[in-house]
Amino acid sequence: MKLNYLLVSACIAFTIAACSPKMADQKMGTNAQSPAIPIDSSVNIGKLPNGLTYYIRKNVEPKKRAELYLVNKVGSIVENDDQQGLAHFTEHMAFNGTKDFPKNELVSYLQKAGVRFGADLNAYTGFNQTVYQLPLPTDSTAVFEKGFDILANWAGYVSFDDKEIDQERGVIVEEDRQRGKNAQERMSKQLLPVLLANSKYAERIPIGKVEILQSFKYETIKQFYKDWYRPDLQAVIAVGDFDVKQVENLIKQNFSDLKNPANPRKREKYSIPANEQPLVKIITDPEFPYNIAAITYKHAEEVETNEEQLKTKIMTGLINTMLGARLTEIVQKGNAPFIFAQSNYGAFQGGLVDLDAFNSIAVSKDAKGLEAALSAVLAENVRMKKFGFTQSELDRAKTNLQTGIDKQFKEKDKTKSAAFVQQYVENFLKGEAIPSLDYVHQFYTQNLSKLSLEAINQLAATFVTDNNLVAIVQAPEKEKENLPSEEGLLSWVKNAGANVTPYVDNAVTKPLMATKPKAGSVTAEKKVDAIGVTELTLSNGIKVVLKPTDFKNDQIIFAATSKGGTSLASDADFRSAEMASQLVSSSGISEFDEIQLGKLLTGKVASVNPYISTYREGMSGSASPKDLETALQLANLYFTMPRKDDKVLKTALEEMRTVLSNRLTQPTAVYQDTATAVLNSYKARAQQVKIEELNQINLDKAISFYKERFANAGDFTFTFVGNFKVEEIKPLLATYLGSLPANTNKENFKDLGLEPIKGAITKKVYKGLEDKATVTLVYHGNYNYSDQNNLQLDALKAILDIKITERLREKESGVYSPGVGVSYNDEPKGNYSMSIYFSCATANVDKLIAAAVDEVSKLQQNGATAEDIQKFKAEEKRQLELQVRENGFWLGYLQDAYTTGKNPADILTYEKTLDQVSVASTKATANQYLKSSDFIKLILLPEKK
Incomplete structure (x- = not known):
């Protein structure tokens, strides 16, 4: 339950500026005589006579x-x-x-x-x-x-x-x-x-x-x-x-035949005026869940066209990185006055208008804490303005930026076309430079080391200005009495950071793993030549699946999985177990807390994230080939030396209390909670944690459960996909995976009965102030999980999606973007669900539900049309062509194949299996799976007046 994710999902009106920002002319006195950034010679730019x-x-x-x-x-x-x-x-x-x-x-x-x-x-x-x-x-x-x-x-x-x-x-x-x-x-x-x-x-x-x-x-x-x-x-x-x-x-x-009007209208350019006096707004809403203060300093937009501007862009990126790290560190140390904070320089309102801005945002647990939260964020801005950054901070930021640029350059021949398109869009609309990747890499490499701390601190000091200030507070209506006046908010801004002192950077010099573990060995090897896969068995029982690829030059991704998950936790310990992997991930590793670990990994492209889901535990990771050993060390340490940190639990609980305290005011949250309950037979383990349950979360129990789930590496399967050679990777696998503790036990998960309520169910939720309804229709039941059945369900989903859009959107004009979803599983047992979802006016709910059910009935009576089947097959073939050139697809596919016991080479014949989809098969599938006997209607309606 990360707050930054929930902020996005709540669609907060205030937009945080994007990364890779641009500086304003008025700040740097940009040299107009600076050499222009050359246009990439690989793009052919022209203009027709019209x-x-x-x-x-x-x-x-x-x-x-x-x-x-x-x-x-x-x-x-x-x-x-x-x-x-x-x-x-x-x-x-x-x-x-x-x-x-x-x-x-x-x-x-x-x-x-x-x-x-x-x-x-x-x-x-x-x-x-x-x-x-x-x-x-x-x-x-x-x-x-x-x-x-x-x-x-x-x-x-x-x-x-x-x-x-x-x-x-x-x-x-x-x-x-x-x-x-x-x-x-x-x-x-x-x-x-x-x-x-x-x-x-x-x-x-x-x-x-x-x-x-x-x-x-x-x-x-x-x-x-x-x-x-x-x-x-x-x-x-x-x-x-x-x-x-x-x-x-x-x-x-x-x-060429397109013509301009005889007397074309002038395309005016509009701007947003400057403001000498602050613009202030404090607003509340009964359904808004957070207490937020946002401070913006508007600046003139600068479009990068010359090298001095590009240098400024580089420095701005470094400043954003360093300032962001300081704010993150405050949270990681515990007792932060805010539960979320951000400051950076970038495009105003996400680039929707032609301005740049320096934005700061603070989220507090309640309105009474808003002053402390905002003041703490603004104090970091003041600290930056008064004292700047330290050389060690800058060195780390430069190293990480150079690593990123090097990685981008290594992938230059694998760059997706869509990335180039976006550059050309900006060039046409704004005149933004479009240099080649070679030029960008060379420019960064030559100039990054030359950018002095003095110049960067000088630039950072210009971010906060005396004018063009916008100050905003957004809060739940129930907090109205605890909010500041406009004058009070401005006084917070004025007084923040009055007593700040220079930042002290504590560097980390120890290695991640001082001594390599005693290596295991590879005890068995098998080739699946048809798909270029090698299967290894390590001496401790770990199974490793390897697929070398050339899809990316600088990428290796991997995953590990084992059966069990939180299903094996007792009811009494469930809430602690549910938090276990999150707490470990946020606590650092071995002797390093999260702050130290971040500094230690400077310049490394390596990450590992452990997880514990309902029925499985495992981890996901990625690395540059040169940093694979570091990633494997991280994986080893997450098995053997997870770290316990009381501050992490305290911070997480504060964040959760903030989120949960206003959850019941949000219509979509109440609706989601109700849907979750119905679709899981009201089992407590599937439902959203309640505030009163937070007291049940115990750090020792959480860490103990984590250790239990990762105590036996022998029943894990690891899958690696990317740019590596099998023979070269074997010693690393033997060292860092083969040395993990293991035994011969093979655990399984426990069936918790998390399945939808049987029967024809209608559940209405009345929440919300306006004329807006949300509808989800769910068909579900037991399922014989197989590739053949999965294909037929996928086809039915795709075809029903077409029919629902044609009927509800094009014919009824009653919805904007309806959709159809399908899921099928064999864990803990075979089950499926197919859902139709849309939002609409409350007056149209019954009519549109009837229309959707009518489309289902037509499929049951007649099957799909030949044309719609053609569309499904064409899409599947085209998507497969793209997917088989993606590391991420192979990682997911191979992991699924080896955990479900199917033949991984079946992917080679998938296109041929599409012939199994026919008018008759879609009719049979619709009749078998879209039964009104197990059919749930979930409807969100506004509150009754």
């Missing part, structure tokens, strides 16, 4: 694939008053009919080519841009060439059929409902005028106004398209495994 820009780059990762993008310098900021929301609406209409693809034919055509709607084919609209993305296979000439026709259709030939416009109104209203109608939206409406300083940005939120979306005239959106979708504001980006000259010809053929 003004359309294009970027073309050949890149073979992933193989036989291309990323095609259409980028428009058009977003909500250019809308007229009566067009608010129509930039986004236009994006939707591009998928609802163009000159060459009437109605929904475009989506259907691409699905039959294996392109997934939403996951692959997608688009987004912001204040200043609308971007369409179209990943395509290049080994099908017809499909690939058709992709450029599709981009051109979006660029200039969207149909805007009146009926389709009316049909889409409901979809976009539902998008607004799905993403909003909550505490975040209510608070955002109060925050944005402050954050955006009453600029035009505050009046042009991309989703627009519901009343306009529901009533605008057809000609209004058509005029928006005519005014703004024009070649002088557009770029085509193509990166992938193709012939560059052919692509350039395809762009010329498809886009």
Whole structure:
């Protein structure tokens, strides 16, 4: 239960700035005469006579694939008053009919080519841009060439059929409902005028106004398209495994006929005004779960185009790293006045507008502690401004940054096309430099060591300014009386850090493992040549599965697993056992606490994370090949020398109490808790921990349980995938894994009966203030786990997903993004569930549930259509082509194969098994698994008034 994750899931309105930030001109006095950053020669940049820009780059990762993008310098900021929301609406209409693809034919055509709607084919609209993305296979000439026709259709030939416009109104209203109608939206409406300083940005939120979306005239959106979708504001980006000259010809053929208006509207550039006086806002909401204070210092945006600016970017990154480490250290030491904190310099509001900012955020356990929490965070800003950083801090930050740049450079020939696309998008929209990886690596390597502590401290001192301050507090409504006034909040900011002293850095000089353990040996070896796998058995019984690959140059990933998990804990000790792996992971290892361990691993690319789930325990890890020994040492120590730290438990419990104290005010949390209870037959072990249960968590019991689960390494299976040679890795495995304590016992898990309630169940939860409902429909039952049955369920899920989207979104216009999920397991016994989920207006709940059940009934009566089966097979084949070139896929696949006892070489025949999916098989599967006899309806509705 990590708070930073929960903050994200709660969709806090205040956006933390992104990493890799940019500094402002006013700070550094950027030298305009500095050498320009050279453009990567591997990208072909051109412009058609009509003004359309294009970027073309050949890149073979992933193989036989291309990323095609259409980028428009058009977003909500250019809308007229009566067009608010129509930039986004236009994006939707591009998928609802163009000159060459009437109605929904475009989506259907691409699905039959294996392109997934939403996951692959997608688009987004912001204040200043609308971007369409179209990943395509290049080994099908017809499909690939058709992709450029599709981009051109979006660029200039969207149909805007009146009926389709009316049909889409409901979809976009539902998008607004799905993403909003909550505490975040209510608070955002109060925050944005402050954050955006009453600029035009505050009046042009991309989703627009519901009343306009529901009533605008057809000609209004058509005029928006005519005014703004024009070649002088557009770029085509193509990166992938193709012939560059052919692509350039395809762009010329498809886009040269696009014309600009005779009297084009001027594309104005808007900004957010500076503020001499602080902008302050304190807001509450009854459903908001946290007490948060956020301080922002706005700065002018700087777009990196020359080398001095790039140096500033490097220094800013180093400062962010060092400041972040100090805040983390405060938490790790225990007794921190905040439960979450962050300070960094980056893009204001995540880059949505053209500003940079220095942001600080503090989260306290309650409103009374907010002053201490914010003051502690701001004190670190003051400490940085007054005294700067130490040389040892800077040395570590430089080492880690150089390690990261070296790793990126080692992978330069394995860089995914999508990474290049994002650079070109920024170049077109903002003029951001696009240097080659060779240049970047050389520049960092040559300049990183030359950046002095004095220069970096000088830069850090400019982050906090006397103007452009924005101060915000967000809190639950029940805390209203304990919150400061606006003047009080500003006094906190003014007085923070008055008595700070210089930071003292305690370095670590000891090695992670002073003495190597006595090595075991490899006692058996078996080759599975068909898939390039080697199976080893070590002298202590550990089984090791090895798959060397060339998918990444600088990556080895691994995992270990064994049966047992928290299922073997007693009821009395369960809550302690549930926390065991989290406490160990946060406590360091051996004699090193987490702070010391982080410093000790400076410059290393090696990490290991132990876990204990309900039915298994194990660990996951990753390393650069050069640091694999370090990763294996970590793995060894997590088995043999887990560390106990009272401060870690105290911090974790404070964090959990904060989260749980306001959990019942959040509609989605109450709904999730109810769903969890129903889907696990109300068994206590599956349910969310309660505040009163926190007192049951005992550190000694937790550590003791952890040690029990990792006491016998002999029943673990380790899987390694990545860039290594089997013969070279064997001695390391024998040393660090073969030496682990083991015995001949083979443990199993205990069946806890965590399965859904039998029968036809309807459970309604009434929580929330607004007209918003969430629906989950669950079919479930016992299951004979096998590859054949799994395939049929996967097919049914994919096909039902298509039908639910077509019916609930396209036909009923009642939802935005419905979905279908499937899960099947053989642990602790065979079971499956298939769920249909969506959000909608409360008035439409019954109608849409009936529509969803009707689609299920049609599948039971008729089976899937041949066209939908074709879409499923095409997607599976295309995804498999990509997956078999990914280390992560092989790690998961091999781990599953060896723990379930199936033949790992079956992957080679998977594509052939797709022939088993037919109209008849989908009909039979629907009738077997989608039974109304074991059917659960979970419905979240607003509170009754």
